[in-house]
Amino acid sequence: MPHTTASDGPLLDVRSVAKAYGGNAALRGVDLAVAAGEITALLGRNGAGKSTLVSIVAGLREPDAGTVTVAGRPVRGARARGRNARRDAEGGGPSAVGYAGQDTAVYPNVTVRDNLRLFGRLSGLRGAPLRDAVAGTAERLELAGLLDRKPRDLSGGERRRAHIAAAVVHRPALLLLDEPTLGADVVTRARLLEVVRKLAAEGTAVLYTTHYLQEVADLDARVVVLDDGRVLAEGGVAELSARHGLTAVEVAFEGAAADGPPDLGIPGTTAVEGTGVLRIPCADTAAAIADVATRAGALGARITGVEVIEPSLESVFLTLTGRRYDEEAG
Numbered sequence: 001m002p003h004t005t006a007s008d009g010p011l012l013d014v015r016s017v018a019k020a021y022g023g024n025a026a027l028r029g030v031d032l033a034v035a036a037g038e039i040t041a042l043l044g045r046n047g048a049g050k051s052t053l054v055s056i057v058a059g060l061r062e063p064d065a066g067t068v069t070v071a072g073r074p075v076r077g078a079r080a081r082g083r084n085a086r087r088d089a090e091g092g093g094p095s096a097v098g099y100a101g102q103d104t105a106v107y108p109n110v111t112v113r114d115n116l117r118l119f120g121r122l123s124g125l126r127g128a129p130l131r132d133a134v135a136g137t138a139e140r141l142e143l144a145g146l147l148d149r150k151p152r153d154l155s156g157g158e159r160r161r162a163h164i165a166a167a168v169v170h171r172p173a174l175l176l177l178d179e180p181t182l183g184a185d186v187v188t189r190a191r192l193l194e195v196v197r198k199l200a201a202e203g204t205a206v207l208y209t210t211h212y213l214q215e216v217a218d219l220d221a222r223v224v225v226l227d228d229g230r231v232l233a234e235g236g237v238a239e240l241s242a243r244h245g246l247t248a249v250e251v252a253f254e255g256a257a258a259d260g261p262p263d264l265g266i267p268g269t270t271a272v273e274g275t276g277v278l279r280i281p282c283a284d285t286a287a288a289i290a291d292v293a294t295r296a297g298a299l300g301a302r303i304t305g306v307e308v309i310e311p312s313l314e315s316v317f318l319t320l321t322g323r324r325y326d327e328e329a330g
């Protein structure tokens with residue numbers, strides 16, 4: 001079912017959103033847009049503000065300033081909705097937003113089928129459309145054989161799939177996923193990415209936070225880099241790599257793992273921590289390798305390996321923030 005917006009604008013439109021907790025600014029004026037059918041990956045280190053932003057878009061938190069619209073309609077936080085929540089649900093048909101936060105939100109003691117029914121009903125689905133939605137979603141997330149089991153009796157990966165199923169059962173126009181693959185094994189991760197790709201291909205706008213840069217490439221997602229509550233850069237992976245990525249040559253030397261690499265006197269060179277490898281940022285890799293060989297030869301240092309590092313999201317992040325992106329820090 002294709003999702004259309006009330007206007008020609010993006011499905012999700014976030015403008016100048018700011019949020020502080022006490023005196024700590026978590027978001028400092030964020031602008032972000034996601035079109036129908038587009039996957040946007042929100043990248044940033046721990047504490048960058050990703051979850052805060054996603055929960056504001058989900059209507060779970062109030063921004064201090066700025067606006068969020070989904071399909072042209074303003075998102076109101078839980079406090080502002082207050083007693084009108086039911087009226088909103090009744091008036092608006094199935095909810096436009098599906099949200100899967102970091103913690104699994106399915107009820108552990110209720111079967112997967114009843115969980116999916118419940119989440120479908122909460123979004124306004126009833127009768128045959130609800131039954132079809134539950135069956136279709138279970139199929140999509142390979143839960144069909146697990147519908148009569150309770151989440152407390154499922155494996156971690158199965159429970160995570162049930163959690164995502166609860167967020168998509170009503171076929172939201174906008175899907176918010178906050179680190180959906182955190183701790184998932186390779187197979188579960190691949191399945192979840194496949195589901196996200198399919199939903200996007202059918203017209204769902206997806207906003208996705210992750211610490212795994214490889215997933216961003218696998219999803220061919222548009223990237224928004226958030227750092228300290230601000231958008232540092234946005235664009236496609238190739239575009240960002242070309243604009244901000246580094247090309248470098250990494251050179252390993254005999255005996256350097258213990259003693260550290262030799263000082264070749266090349267400006268900008270850094271030692272890769274704990275490896276004895278020298279990283280040399282450069283524009284012309286062939287010229288850099290020839291230069292290294294000459295200088296190493298003069299010092300009597302024996303080269304044991306050379307690797308060319310192409311621009312990547314990792315190096316984009318390093319350029320923009322001056323820090324490495326720690327993928328396991330989720």
Ligand SMILES: Nc1ncnc2c1ncn2[C@@H]1O[C@H](COP(=O)(O)OP(=O)(O)OP(=O)(O)O)[C@@H](O)[C@H]1O
Nearest residue numbers: 021024026044045046047048049050051052053330
């Ligand atoms: N409920 C809260 N009360 C006080 N401070 C908070 C609260 N939630 C988040 N923060 C702070 O706001 C900042 C942004 O946190 P947020 O959880 O949005 O970051 P994140 O990018 O999602 O991080 P992570 O990758 O670790 O999940 C951090 O400094 C965090 O400590």
